[in-house]
Amino acid sequence: MHTYDSDDLTAIREGVRALCAEFDASYWRKIDEEKGFPEAFVKAMTDAGWLSAMIPEAYGGSGLGLAEASVILEEVNACGGNSGTVHGQMYNMFTLLRHGSEEQKRHYLPKLASGELRLQSMGVTEPTTGTDTTKIKTTAVRQGDTYVINGQKVWISRIQHSDLMILLARTTPLPEVKKKSEGMSIFLVDLREAIGNGLTVQPIANMVNHETNELFFDNLELPASSLIGEEGKGFRYILDGLNAERTLIAAECIGDGRWFVEKASAYARDRVVFGRPIGQNQGVQFPIAEAHIEIEAADLMRWRACAEYDSGQNAGASANMAKYLAAKASWEAANACLQTHGGFGFACEYDVERKFRETRLYQVAPISTNLILSYVAEHLLELPRSF
Numbered sequence: 001m002h003t004y005d006s007d008d009l010t011a012i013r014e015g016v017r018a019l020c021a022e023f024d025a026s027y028w029r030k031i032d033e034e035k036g037f038p039e040a041f042v043k044a045m046t047d048a049g050w051l052s053a054m055i056p057e058a059y060g061g062s063g064l065g066l067a068e069a070s071v072i073l074e075e076v077n078a079c080g081g082n083s084g085t086v087h088g089q090m091y092n093m094f095t096l097l098r099h100g101s102e103e104q105k106r107h108y109l110p111k112l113a114s115g116e117l118r119l120q121s122m123g124v125t126e127p128t129t130g131t132d133t134t135k136i137k138t139t140a141v142r143q144g145d146t147y148v149i150n151g152q153k154v155w156i157s158r159i160q161h162s163d164l165m166i167l168l169a170r171t172t173p174l175p176e177v178k179k180k181s182e183g184m185s186i187f188l189v190d191l192r193e194a195i196g197n198g199l200t201v202q203p204i205a206n207m208v209n210h211e212t213n214e215l216f217f218d219n220l221e222l223p224a225s226s227l228i229g230e231e232g233k234g235f236r237y238i239l240d241g242l243n244a245e246r247t248l249i250a251a252e253c254i255g256d257g258r259w260f261v262e263k264a265s266a267y268a269r270d271r272v273v274f275g276r277p278i279g280q281n282q283g284v285q286f287p288i289a290e291a292h293i294e295i296e297a298a299d300l301m302r303w304r305a306c307a308e309y310d311s312g313q314n315a316g317a318s319a320n321m322a323k324y325l326a327a328k329a330s331w332e333a334a335n336a337c338l339q340t341h342g343g344f345g346f347a348c349e350y351d352v353e354r355k356f357r358e359t360r361l362y363q364v365a366p367i368s369t370n371l372i373l374s375y376v377a378e379h380l381l382e383l384p385r386s387f
């Protein structure tokens with residue numbers, strides 16, 4: 001099992017930190033203020049090969065495991081950056097790698113590894129069905145050599161900075177399938193061709209500088225070769241990638257948590273009020289100490305999830321619990337950090353309010369905390385399914 005200080009992970013940490021040093025707090029602050037996209041950072045991460053960590057060497061990547069990938073995203077956030085701008089490439093690649101045909105993998109994976117193509121987007125969520133994914137209404141109807149797509153998606157990230165998107169659509173109507181999880185399929189959509197030819201994109205302004213969009217499909221035609229894996233099995237394919245995705249999100253939250261604890265501790269040591277550092281007051285110390293303990297505990301669960309996943313075991317329980325613990329811990333740390341800074345916590349130049357907004361997202365997306373609790377209740381504790 002990996003630990004923090006194994007040599008290979010330490011080397012990765014140092015490499016990512018060195019890259020992140022080029023993109024300091026003022027870089028991220030400016031991007032956030034302008035609601036811009038960190039193009040230079042994403043390019044540097046791609047060129048350095050960090051985003052292709054889990055693509056096998058045979059397809060131009062580094063063939064590393066989930067443990068190594070998780071350290072990469074953790075360090076970006078621990079350095080004050082936002083890996084929400086790049087993580088899609090890692091998450092979405094799993095679907096193609098695990099379920100794509102050899103031809104699709106040979107065509108796309110080397111281009112993703114080199115940065116020639118970007119696969120930053122996945123379209124699952126819909127406005128009228130939300131978390132109840134099996135009820136999605138977007139349809140894909142086979143007509144000869146094409147699939148015709150109609151429907152709507154919401155909250156789809158990074159469309160403006162992606163060439164490709166994984167799309168989940170229903171290929172067999174709900175009443176005609178034995179189980180509601182059947183009859184959905186996934187497609188690899190070439191956004192460069194689709195936008196303006198049946199796909200309309202409408203950005204959604206939101207509290208984080210996280211590029212999200214509403215998508216409208218109006219008779220979008222996709223070549224039949226865009227189908228990934230077997231028709232009808234798309235929901236299972238999406239679920240397959242979730243344990244890795246949840247573990248990576250946990251690592252990102254752990255990175256955020258470490259940033260908040262360090263920032264709060266430094267401020268509490270330096271800020272003098274009533275003639276002594278505020279950090280001398282237990283009312284200030286304890287929430288920071290508590291956040292530190294919770295992040296360390298979440299980290300242990302994250303390593304368990306990585307070890308299980310990388311050795312081919314079922315990581316479902318650990319990945320879900322790691323994501324739950326880490327998202328909660330980073331949010332507690334964010335709160336403690338903001339409170340420690342008093343009024344200055346609200347000042348953009350301290351970066352606390354930006355990271356506070358960024359880490360809050362992970363209690364809602366890509367999966368809400370309640371849905372993790374219901375997974376644990378149903379699958380680990382054998383309680384009746386609640387929905």
Ligand SMILES: Cc1cc2nc3c(=O)[nH]c(=O)nc-3n(C[C@H](O)[C@H](O)[C@H](O)COP(=O)(O)OP(=O)(O)OC[C@H]3O[C@@H](n4cnc5c(N)ncnc54)[C@H](O)[C@@H]3O)c2cc1C
Nearest residue numbers: 122123124125130131155156157210364365366368370387
């Ligand atoms: C910034 C951002 C980026 C996103 N990026 C993407 C993306 O790239 N691709 C994509 O497909 N989606 C994306 N999403 C969507 C995200 O995955 C969903 O918002 C999330 O899964 C919750 O779905 P919902 O918003 O429809 O909430 P709803 O399903 O409407 O749920 C609302 C609330 O009710 C709770 N709830 C619902 N049902 C139950 C239940 N049975 N038991 C207990 N509680 C319940 C939920 O936990 C939640 O708190 C993004 C969202 C955001 C905000």
